[in-house]
Amino acid sequence: GAGVSQTPSNKVTEKGKYVELRCDPISGHTALYWYRQSLGQGPEFLIYFQGTGAADDSGLPNDRFFAVRPEGSVSTLKIQRTERGDSAVYLCASSFTGGDYGYTFGSGTRLTVV
């Protein structure tokens, strides 16, 4: 596609529920990143994929968070047993390599846990 697409754009869920956030990167981009942005803060790194594998998942806050990219294209961020503190904008970015030429970010998914 022309840009990085994230769905849904907004998600409201109840505490304790499971959610999935989807990212469609730019076609041909091998690197894919997930970031989380809380209100008034800069994005915080969560996980990085190179192809199908998670090359760096050091930013995932705990084992309730998991992400996959089974075919090296679309990625899904999965959050189990959501907590109110998970409320944030989840941003996805992709690039040809490790960001040497800058990433293209999606518009994000605004997750609200009530």
Add this chain to the structure above:
Amino acid sequence: SQELEQSPQSLIVQEGKNLTINCTSSKTLYGLYWYKQKYGEGLIFLMMLQKGGEEKSHEKITAKLDEKKQQSSLHITASQPSHAGIYLCGADRGSNTGKLIFGQGTTLQVKP
């Protein structure tokens, strides 16, 4: 404390005025990225700096990376309402993954 400190946190300027936003790191930067974000939208890539002393310009925006590669500045000349938004600097720490550490952002308002 933040690994990357941006200053000021917010800025209100009159249209036509120049302004500067700073981004300071306590560690050497392998790459420094500037992004702009509007509320509810993703980050728009502005510029990337890698070499000490490097300076890049695009339209009315100029970014510099100092010789020690620990501080960058973003300068806007003759600001316009379209420049309003949140400006974020992101640092590559040389992890070879391309992941970035971001500053907390600077919110810019331009009064017509």
